[in-house]
Amino acid sequence: MKASVGDRIVTASGVVGAAVREGVVVSVRNADGSPPYLVRWSDTGDETLVFPGPDTVVRHGDGGAQEGEAAGAATGTSAGHGVPARSTTWHVQLTLVESQGSTTAEATLVAGPAEHGDVGALRAVGHARKDPGDEEVPVIGDEVAAGRALRRLADALLGQAEQDISARTGNKAHVHP
Template sequence: MTMRATVGDRIVVASGVVGGAVRDGVVIGCPHEDGSPPYQVRWSDTGEETLVFPGADTLVQHDGGGTEGTRAPRPEPARALTWDVRVSLLEAAGSTTAEAMLKPGPDVGSLRGVGHARKDPGDAEIPVIGDEVAAARALRRLADALLEQAEQDISAQTGHRAHVHP
């Protein structure tokens, strides 16, 4: 299926790089009558206008079309968020501790997961392995904490005990 857009539609593009920003803009020009790409887009974050050849990481939100009196309701805009996870590691005497912290947003408290790894006394000292094991355990516990928070939030909204499958 070929992507189609018209002037006024919203374009949302996910970053091709881990940790990169999600961008959104408005189609201000569409050179093809059938609505096929490329599109001239004005980006909301910079006001810059560029020619966009959308890929699989692109979403088009249509304006509803039709005349003013018969226009369909405009769809809710896509939400674009970036959550950063910080993993801190401390290694001492063949033992590594990792702490993974997530701060989802200004209205949400931080979540934390801690993981430990210990070197077997007979093994060679290869710090990166302890880092990997401790960090993986911390991230797994952080994921569990995030699922638990989601369950609490769902329960608060519905009034019923919730369970989210991992």
């Protein structure tokens, strides 16, 4: 992996549910552009010394090639598989409305730009209703409604993937959840 000052570093988390981090290379320690790099993270502004692993992609400052770790580093491919490394960001917005012991959550996925198709925006709704005898604890209704909306959103996204695979292959597809 090679980087220059000004390149962007995108690192996927090794922990399920944790955020993807993105930062800018502010210093390269080796003249040949090899790691480690001093990176300023966009989410915190902190600068840390980074030794990138296989979960990291370098986006070069000119907006051109991207580079992955391992065998593909010299060619700008992902783990030597001949496929250019790629990084994209999708956003999920959750809107919660609580009224009279009932909570409604709307989860909306807005996918980033796609090269070969457009997921666009998917939307799903989840509901939660408090038992009349239970204490009013709004956060619990939020959790239940949001969980249901996100589960439905995940199902909708997998359904979209099945449709896209079927359209490309001409065969009915099934994606295991």
